[in-house]
Amino acid sequence: xxxxxxxxxxxxxxxxxxxxxxxSLKVEEGELxxxxxxxxxxxxxxxxxxxTLLRPSGGDAWVAGHSVKNDPRSVRxxxxxxxxxxxxxxxxxxxxxxxxxxxxxxxPERQRGPLIDDLLQLVExxxxxxxxxxxxxxxxxxxxxLARTLIHDPQLLIxxxxxxxLDPRARVEIRELLVELSRMGKTIFFxxxxxxxxxxxxxxxxxxxxxQMVAVGTLDDLRKQIAGTRRVEITxxxxxxxxxxxxxxxxxxxxARIAEDSKSLNRIRIELKFTGTDQSMSDLITALTQRxxxxxxxxxxxxxxxxxxxxxxxxxxx
Amino acid sequence: xxxxxxxxxINSILGRNPVVLKELRxxxxxxxxxxxxxVYLLLLGGAVSxxxxxxxxFSMVAGFxxxxxxxxxxxxxxxxxxxxLIIIGFVAPGLTAGAITAEREHQTYDILRxxxxxxxxxVTGKLLAALSFLLLLLVAAFPIQSLAFLLGGVTAEEVVIxxxxxxxxxxxxxxxxxxxxxxxxxxxxxxxxxYSASISAVAGFPLLLLMLFSLLAPLxxxxxxxxxxxxxxxxxxxxxxxxxxxxxxxxNPISTAIASETILLQEQSPWYxxxxxxxxxxxxxxxxxxxxxxxxxxxxxxxxxxxxxxRLSIRIVSxxxx
Numbered sequence: 308x309x310x311x312x313x314x315x316x317x318x319x320x321x322x323x324x325x326x327x328x329x330x331s332l333k334v335e336e337g338e339l340x341x342x343x344x345x346x347x348x349x350x351x352x353x354x355x356x357x358x359t360l361l362r363p364s365g366g367d368a369w370v371a372g373h374s375v376k377n378d379p380r381s382v383r384x385x386x387x388x389x390x391x392x393x394x395x396x397x398x399x400x401x402x403x404x405x406x407x408x409x410x411x412x413x414x415p416e417r418q419r420g421p422l423i424d425d426l427l428q429l430v431e432x433x434x435x436x437x438x439x440x441x442x443x444x445x446x447x448x449x450x451x452x453l454a455r456t457l458i459h460d461p462q463l464l465i466x467x468x469x470x471x472x473l474d475p476r477a478r479v480e481i482r483e484l485l486v487e488l489s490r491m492g493k494t495i496f497f498x499x500x501x502x503x504x505x506x507x508x509x510x511x512x513x514x515x516x517x518x519q520m521v522a523v524g525t526l527d528d529l530r531k532q533i534a535g536t537r538r539v540e541i542t543x544x545x546x547x548x549x550x551x552x553x554x555x556x557x558x559x560x561x562x563a564r565i566a567e568d569s570k571s572l573n574r575i576r577i578e579l580k581f582t583g584t585d586q587s588m589s590d591l592i593t594a595l596t597q598r599x600x601x602x603x604x605x606x607x608x609x610x611x612x613x614x615x616x617x618x619x620x621x622x623x624x625x
Numbered sequence: 626x627x628x629x630x631x632x633x634x635i636n637s638i639l640g641r642n643p644v645v646l647k648e649l650r651x652x653x654x655x656x657x658x659x660x661x662x663x664v665y666l667l668l669l670g671g672a673v674s675x676x677x678x679x680x681x682x683f684s685m686v687a688g689f690x691x692x693x694x695x696x697x698x699x700x701x702x703x704x705x706x707x708x709x710l711i712i713i714g715f716v717a718p719g720l721t722a723g724a725i726t727a728e729r730e731h732q733t734y735d736i737l738r739x740x741x742x743x744x745x746x747x748v749t750g751k752l753l754a755a756l757s758f759l760l761l762l763l764v765a766a767f768p769i770q771s772l773a774f775l776l777g778g779v780t781a782e783e784v785v786i787x788x789x790x791x792x793x794x795x796x797x798x799x800x801x802x803x804x805x806x807x808x809x810x811x812x813x814x815x816x817x818x819x820y821s822a823s824i825s826a827v828a829g830f831p832l833l834l835l836m837l838f839s840l841l842a843p844l845x846x847x848x849x850x851x852x853x854x855x856x857x858x859x860x861x862x863x864x865x866x867x868x869x870x871x872x873x874x875x876x877n878p879i880s881t882a883i884a885s886e887t888i889l890l891q892e893q894s895p896w897y898x899x900x901x902x903x904x905x906x907x908x909x910x911x912x913x914x915x916x917x918x919x920x921x922x923x924x925x926x927x928x929x930x931x932x933x934x935x936r937l938s939i940r941i942v943s944x945x946x947x
Contacts, residue, residue, distance in 0.1 A: 359945065388735075388736065390736065393732070394735070396647075399647070407643050407647045408740060409643075410643025410647075411741060
């Protein structure tokens with residue numbers, strides 16, 4: 308696996324205001340990278356520098372080894388960029404829109420027809436081929452934009468908030484498309500403010516706040532970085548007090564209690580805060596069963612990404 | 626070369642610049658382009674008919690000879706060119722003033738700049754698309770223009786000069802719009818400025834004449850009244866004033882057309898004419914001052930200006946944001 312996006316001390320200043328400060332980051336080929344941060348954190352500035360639209364004030368960024376500063380043309384050939392707005396012309400048919408951009412990437416005319424049909428099929432717009440592009444719904448426009456980013460078969464897709472402003476259904480559709488594209492071998496770098504997008508589909512994430520990277524890694528990595536926040540729920544059918552006593556004696560358990568709403572007599576839920584690794588969690592399960600406790604359920608609960616996020620960020624905005 | 630070959634040729638030129646194809650598709654879609662074409666031909670046809678009307682009455686009158694028929698032919702042609710100059714001057718900036726700003730407003734500008742489309746392709750594509758529509762207007766006017774040929778009197782020089790001037794006007798006013806469009810953020814402001822430029826160039830004619838006469842009062846006095854006038858201007862001052870007048874005249878398509886035609890008629894030369902200079906004590910026998918026909922200044926000057934504006938537009942578009 309090779310590095311496809313790399314930034315070193317990337318900075319962007321607008322006069323006195325530093326939008327991006329010494330940002331260093333690496334994304335490996337094949338990853339689905341979620342770039343997450345609050346409004347004004349510097350996500351769009353970073354993306355605009357990566358896509359050669361904005362000249363960095365300091366540092367540099369490379370896409371597949373090509374510098375955005377010194378070799379923007381090679382970078383452009385490798386990326387498909389979707390901004391955080393639709394960018395659809397009002398006087399064009401759906402296929403003409405794709406045909407125009409195919410022309411912009413110098414794709415020979417005779418290859419365009421089948422290519423456009425395939426792409427429309429992929430984003431499920433085949434039946435709207437002849438319609439005017441501006442008559443499509445927001446979700447469809449977004450899918451058409453996504454098809455456009457794919458027209459020259461780029462290695463890397465850079466998407467600025469692809470799910471923003473969409474209804475829940477369209478959001479799910481876009482998310483599924485991203486997973487599909489990732490499966491097809493594309494590296495995807497996308498920014499978002501919606502945590503659940505990241506939690507469900509990303510292979511790794513980066514959190515940016517006030518122009519600086521706060522954390523980079525897989526979701527598990529990030530979870531580990533903040534201690535004491537793995538929440539585990541255990542359901543047992545009997546011997547609740549014994550189980551509780553045993554759990555409280557464990558070093559990796561910082562807190563254990565019987566859930567307040569656990570009323571059923573033969574099903575008791577115990578909530579605990581776990582600080583150990585995956586291995587020690589697995590050891591805990593083995594120990595519990597070896598002691599003859601009747602385990603009905605053992606699970607990590609909730610999206611603690613929100614917690615990760617709240618913990619990592621301080622609510623700063625540049 | 627037969628027609629299919631020409632079509633393939635044109636197609637390959639368009640294929641190399643996707644912007645031209647996209648613009649033309651957009652422009653020719655719907656009724657707008659055809660409405661512009663219809664209004665244009667109606668205006669042109671109406672103006673030429675007005676010039677043609679006297680023919681039907683005069684031709685009944687005894688003494689309607691060849692010379693007056695030629696004069697009529699000439700004036701019909703002149704009126705057609707005059708109307709075309711004005712309309713091209715008004716359509717051209719409108720076609721390009723939104724060219725780049727509209728991309729910004731549709732938020733497609735950033736997308737285009739991340740593709741392999743070069744700034745040069747984008748700018749020249751927009752210009753070529755506008756020019757091909759203007760060329761359509763010029764070609765569509767041929768039948769009306771050539772009504773004048775039925776009467777005779779129009780010389781080949783006049784036709785060539787008129788075409789050169791019309792094409793120059795189309796190129797220059799498109800380039801002005803394009804430059805403003807790449808320089809400014811909003812289509813509205815760009816359009817207003819582009820029209821201000823075209824109005825001051827085309828319709829600023831009466832103003833310009835006024836300026837000319839007040840500035841050059843001593844010279845006109847001399848030109849009109851000859852040596853008997855009260856002028857005691859030296860030949861160098863006179864030559865300077867002539868050059869200034871020539872420059873002012875050459876910026877305006879209509880004064881350029883009228884002056885060039887006058888020179889063509891009086892001096893029988895499409896290229897230049899000479900004005901005798903007043904003598905002074907220092908220069909008792911000054912040579913005649915040769916002046917190039919203003920259409921040459923107009924064509925060369927405006928085409929150079931267009932070239933500069935197009936280059937500047939390309940430079941602006943190719944610059945990454947800072």
